[in-house]
Amino acid sequence: MPGEQLHPWHDGYEGAVSLTFDDGMRSQLEGALPILAENGLSATFYVNPRGPDWRGLLEPWKAVAEDGHEVGNHTVSHPCSCAFKETRADCLETMTLDDMEWEIGEGKRRISEVIPEQVDFTFCYPCYHAHVGEGPDRRSYVPVVARHHVAGRGKGDYANHPLTADLHHLYSFPVERRATSEMIGLVEEAAGQNRWAVLTFHGISEGHLSVTESDFTGLCNYLGEHRDRIWTAPVVAVARSIHAWRSARTTRTNHGP
Ligand SMILES: [Zn+2]
Numbered sequence: 001m002p003g004e005q006l007h008p009w010h011d012g013y014e015g016a017v018s019l020t021f022d023d024g025m026r027s028q029l030e031g032a033l034p035i036l037a038e039n040g041l042s043a044t045f046y047v048n049p050r051g052p053d054w055r056g057l058l059e060p061w062k063a064v065a066e067d068g069h070e071v072g073n074h075t076v077s078h079p080c081s082c083a084f085k086e087t088r089a090d091c092l093e094t095m096t097l098d099d100m101e102w103e104i105g106e107g108k109r110r111i112s113e114v115i116p117e118q119v120d121f122t123f124c125y126p127c128y129h130a131h132v133g134e135g136p137d138r139r140s141y142v143p144v145v146a147r148h149h150v151a152g153r154g155k156g157d158y159a160n161h162p163l164t165a166d167l168h169h170l171y172s173f174p175v176e177r178r179a180t181s182e183m184i185g186l187v188e189e190a191a192g193q194n195r196w197a198v199l200t201f202h203g204i205s206e207g208h209l210s211v212t213e214s215d216f217t218g219l220c221n222y223l224g225e226h227r228d229r230i231w232t233a234p235v236v237a238v239a240r241s242i243h244a245w246r247s248a249r250t251t252r253t254n255h256g257p
Pocket of ligand 1: 125
């Protein structure tokens with residue numbers, strides 16, 4: 001179709017990148033944020049507003065959202081598969097869709113209460129797991145996420161194609177222990193295919209699944225230098241852009257040439 005935009009990336013971008021950070025870790029506030037700021041990049045931080053002091057836990061993230069980053073929902077209590085545990089308490093195989101409805105709805109409500117200025121934000125699957133129950137009773141909770149959020153981030157082996165990706169179960173690359181060059185490789189492969197690479201970080205030179213500060217700095221410098229070709233933006237911004245582009249395509253299809 002003449003004039004049809006083949007992908008949703010505007011301003012001459014070849015592809016998109018989202019840097020996502022899970023679990024609300026201290027090194028993200030103290031290590032990642034200054035490096036992002038130096039390079040003029042915005043990212044997504046998925047937090048768990050858990051326990052009696054959930055308001056206090058969310059407090060430092062208010063300023064993060066004010067600086068243009070996304071503060072997203074990682075559930076209240078971070079439930080993962082029982083396979084990670086030695087008991088069957090408080091884990092996904094013994095939970096129901098109603099339990100996840102509460103985890104997701106309440107996580108969203110708490111973040112919205114503390115950061116009301118943030119009108120829209122996305123979800124991230126704890127431990128990348130997207131099911132409840134087991135065997136014949138195993139169910140996906142992706143539909144619960146779809147009721148509450150514009151997008152959800154999981155894990156996968158590919159960068160997301162703007163036309164075919166399930167926005168409520170986006171693929172992301174876990175990049176713990178990766179070198180700068182490997183992360184740039186993932187970004188460039190996605191850009192070459194006009195796709196959207198989502199990278200998942202935990203600690204920055206700290207704690208579990210960490211990437212070194214120097215490797216993270218190398219990646220951010222690269223994304224800053226290539227900002228005219230590669231659109232680095234929070235998950236919610238890229239998801240909204242894809243959603244609008246898909247809606248426009250559908251409208252054109254329905255009304256003919
Ligand atoms: Zn997590």
